[in-house]
Amino acid sequence: MNNRLYKLMNWPEIEEIIYSDGHDPHRILGAHKVGNSVLIQTFRPDYAEVKVVSSDGKTYKMDLEDDAGFYAALLPYKAGFSYHYVLVDQTGKETVSHDPYVYEPLITREDCIKFSSGMHDTIYDKLGAHMMKRDGVEGVNFAVWAPDAARVSVIGDFNNWDGRIHQMRRVDESGIYELFIPDVTEGQEYQFECKTRGGEIFLRPDPYATRTKDYKAEVSVVAAAPSYKWDDKAWMTQRKTYDKTGSALSIVELSLDGFAQTAFEDNEDVTYAALAARVIHYVKANGFNAIELLPVCEHDEIHKFDVNSFYAIKGEYGTAADFMDFINACHKEGIRVILDWTATYFPKRDYGLSYFDGHALYEYEDPGKGTQPGTHRLIFDYGRKQVTNFLYANALYLLKEFHIDGLRITDISKVLYLDYDRKPGEWTPNIYGGYENLEAVEFMRELTQKVNQLDQGILLITKETACWPHLTDTVEEGGLGFDYKWNNGWSHDCLEYMKYDPIFRGQHHNELTFSMMYSYTEKFILALSHEDVGGYPFLKEMMPGDDDQKESNVRLILAYMMVHPGKKMLYHGRNAVSMERGLQMENFIYKLNMMYFDHPALYELDDVTDGFEWINSMAADLCMLAFVRKSSKDEEELLVVMNMAGVEREFRVGVNHDGRYEEILNTDAKDFGGSGVVNDRKIEAELIEADGRKYSVPVKLAPLSLAVFSYIPYTDKEKKIRKIREEAHEKKIAEQEKSRSLLLSKHEKEEARMLAELKAKYEKELAQQQKAIEEKYDKIEEERIFAIVSDAAIEKLAETGTNEDGSKKGASDKKAPKKAVKKVTKKSTITKFPEGKDVKKPAAKKSTSKKTSSSKSSKKKDTGDKA
Incomplete structure (x- = not known):
């Protein structure tokens, strides 16, 4: 130990170095001028000896001032003095090393x-x-x-x-x-x-x-910054003017890991170059014009959206420069590259971003904001500017350094809503007492603005499942500034509908049509994503019926996606199907995409109501839909007819225009694995009203199928001929109507005459019947009254000798001999009395007064006869 040197050293500060408790080691370590000398200190407990070699070539052995490994040396100071160390380990091996503590910080x-x-x-x-x-x-x-x-x-x-x-x-x-x-x-x-x-x-x-x-x-x-020579200048230039609303966009969502697994099974190299060849072949063979890659930064093997390093491209398949070459190759083939970007959460690990410096740093400290309920994921602290800067810079890094064409941010509902998936008491309101995460809202707006400032042609897509309004409106309009939002409502409702047996689909018809109720509230992408279907085999297994019916249902829903308003996205997955089925499905998807790109009616007016019109959305009992897709030109209009039932049907479908209609796609075509029930001839519109329209066409559809018809207007010459035919047809109809009207009038008159005759005959017969009934009951009445007269009354009359008129019996016998009484002209009846005697009686009389009068007149007549 050098006593003079020992006294020059600041031991309290040296203790900080030895015990690793300080945050400014440059105050002690390195070279520090002391008078006309320079004090050099270093802490290398991993070496047995340290030497200093000055710029003039002199070597000085450093003194071990502390057994922990703290070395020091006092050397003469000279202008321009520099040095390096020679480190000697326990075996005597020497290593040249430069002192890190002589450099000033680069961060300003x-x-x-x-x-x-x-x-x-x-x-x-x-x-x-x-x-x-x-x-x-x-x-x-x-x-x-x-x-x-x-x-x-x-x-x-x-x-x-x-x-x-x-x-x-x-x-x-x-x-x-x-x-x-x-x-x-x-x-x-x-x-x-x-x-x-x-x-x-x-x-x-x-x-x-x-x-x-x-x-x-x-x-x-440690990795060097990639030095890559890009070859996509033309692509990057035209991208700046890309029309996000009026262009066709058909995305295939895929995982490079899936393609890598296939390459591995085929005993091929698994590199970004090899993957580029496979991916480009698949995209071109199926007709897509964009790919969306599941996370490509280092991520968990099972949970691919658990990103562990946001700036590190997955190194298993190559370097960052290799991935740049992958992007460059896609651009040269006209393929847009979009990345899934998890800016809403990160995994909770014992290593990684969680509790990075011993405290909540990248995540919210409040568990009511910082964790996703029921998961192992933490939510970024959007209120901490350094954290949002980390995310902004990460997005710009991927976009600028790798020429990425778009980002799809994972479900932002979980960060926009403080109470998302939380029970009362489990979340902390914002400063206004609301459930909106105002910091996350501000982050999203700032992100979309920064990206648009970088390049207007870059696509920003998100998934949001809680109906946050105005996601795709600009920030100036009060929105969040995204270009597209996944239409999860459409995918959920359609898949649920398709799961039903066709017999029961009529009861769920609105699930297929409901999406048009909100289709223009945002700019949507119709996504059958990895979350929804997990690839073709899984989509097929969702469908009811036998194998052929499942295939038909798959083709039906894919075709419906292509003709429904909105941009398109389909998950690739790894096809576990037979070679024949696989080729048929690949052919079908390719034809779908080609139809989509070739017809502006399917994409030009996606976001305005003028681009879609229902023809028939109410035929739930038939499981039928018909609608038209439109562009800015009438002649580009397309007619779509769907049959979701399990039986073949023929429909008469109303159309907007007179002309010919040619089937350009039918999901039941044999080329796609169908039965071949198609409309193989051009159909001329007929002047027959249907669906509230003047013209209509007859269409036949196989079970579980969809057909698309292009509209072909007539030429001027054909229109003249058509007009002549229509005029003749109208005159014919008018004349037929007139003839029918005259015949109907004649019929009505004849019918009236016949009815009058029948009525008179009926009334006459009725009168006769009523008269006969009256006489019948008058007769019964007289009989019943006469029946009141008994045998006793007759005998009494005989005993008293009184005639019926009350005169004494035998009075007239004295004056003249007895004559037979003149026979009464009125009909008599024989009445059977109880005693069994037959008594002749006159016809029933209507009143007793009449009877008395008749008796008197009869008596007078008798008297006259005697005279």
């Missing part, structure tokens, strides 16, 4: 202010590990943000993972630590060792690392 105060304000769009050029040369010395500049750490060190295979050796300097109060370590080279592994104020020590990877040891990203790897 301006960088810190911009970062703390969330405005440093290229912070990834400052934080992380960057290879560079300083003062002629090659090395790596390390920087990390850890504001709550008491000390941060760089550890790696270059210092035996010893956190005491390369302790970092805190740049300022922003919490950034920085250290340039000479002689570190590409490919060396490293981590950050953090020590809390409580003395707890833990390891963390580099959040800004561009390469990691493996998918876990627990250990970072």
Whole structure:
């Protein structure tokens, strides 16, 4: 020990170095001028001896001032003095090393202010590990943000993972630590060792690392900035003027891991170059014009959306430059590349971003905001500017450095709503007492604005399942500024409908039509994504019926997606189907895409009501739909007819225009694996009203099928001929109507005459019947009255000798001889009395007074006869 040297040393501060408790090691370590000398100090507990070699070639052995490994040397000072170390290990092996503590920080105060304000769009050029040369010395500049750490060190295979050796300097109060370590080279592994104020020590990877040891990203790897020569200038130029609303966009969602597995099974190389060839072949064979890649940054093997390193492209298939070549190859084939980007959460790990510096740093400290209920995921703290800066910069890094054409942000409902999937009492309201996460809203708006400032042609897509309004309106209009939103309502309702047996589909008809009720509230992408179907085999298994019916249902829903308003996306998956079925399905999807691209009616007016018109949406009992898709030109109109029933049907469908209608796609075509029930001839519109329209066409459809018809207007000559025929037809109809009217009038008159005759005859017969009935009952009445007269009354008349008129019997006998009484002209009846005697009686009389009068007249007549 050198006593003079010992006295010059600041031992309290040296203790900070030895015990790794400080945040400014440059105050002690390195070279410091002391009078006419220079004091050089270093802490290398991993070496047995340290020498200093000055710029003039002289070598000085450093004194071991502390057994822990603290070395010091006092050398003469000269202008332009520089030096390096020679480190000697226990075996005597010497290693040349440069002192990291002679370099000033590269991160400026301006960088810190911009970062703390969330405005440093290229912070990834400052934080992380960057290879560079300083003062002629090659090395790596390390920087990390850890504001709550008491000390941060760089550890790696270059210092035996010893956190005491390369302790970092805190740049300022922003919490950034920085250290340039000479002689570190590409490919060396490293981590950050953090020590809390409580003395707890833990390891963390580099959040800004561009390469990691493996998918876990627990250990970072030093990587040189890729130097790639792009060959897509024409693509990038035309992208700036891309029409996001009026262009056709058909995306296939795929995972590079799936293609890699197929390549591995085929004993082929699994590199980005090989994957590019496979992906491009698939995309071209199926007719898509864009791909959406599931996360390509280092992620969990099972949960692919659990990204472990946001700046590191998956290294299993190659370097960042290799992935750039993948993108370049796609652009040369006219294929747009979109990335799934998880800016809403990150996985909770013992390593990684969670509790990065011993406290909640990238996530909310409040569990009511910082965790996704029921998952192992943490929500980014959008209220912390350094965190949002991390995310903004990450998006811009991918877009600028890799020429990515778009980002699809995972479900933002979980961050926009503070109460999403939480029970009362489990969430914290915002400052106004509401359930909106105002910080997340601001982040989304700022993100979309930054991306649009970079390039108007970049696509920003999101998934949102809780109906947050105005997602695709511009920020100036009060929206969030996204270009498209997945239409999860459409995919859910359609898949639920298709799961039903056709017999029961009529009861759920509105599930197929409901999407048009809100189709224009946002700019939508119709997505049958990995979340919905998981690929063709899974989609097929959802469908009812036998194998052929399942196939028919799959073709039906895919075709419906293509003709429904909205951009398109279909998940690839790995097809577990026979070669024949696979080729038929590939052919079908290709034809769907070609039809989509060739007909502006299917995409030009997606977002305005003029692009769609129902023809028949009410035929639930028939499981039938008919509608038209329109563009800015009438002649480009398409007619779509669907038969979701399990039986073949023929429909008469109303059309908007007179002309011919040619079937351009039928899902039941034999080329697609169908039965071949198609409309193979052009159909002329007929002047027959249907669906509230003047003209109509007859259409036949196989079970579970969809047909699309293009409208072919007549030529001027055909229109003249058509007009002549229509006029003749109208005159014929008019004359037929007139003839029918005259005949009907004649019929009505004849019918009236016949009815009058029948009525008279009926009334006559009725009168006769009524008269006969009256006589019948008058007769019965007289009989019943006469029946009242008994045998006793007759005998009494005989005994008293009184005639019926009350005169004495025999009075007339004395005057003249007895004559026979003149026979009464009235009819008599024989009445059977109880005693069995037959008594002749006159016909019934209507009253007794009449009877008395008749008796008197009869008596007078008798008298006259006697005279």
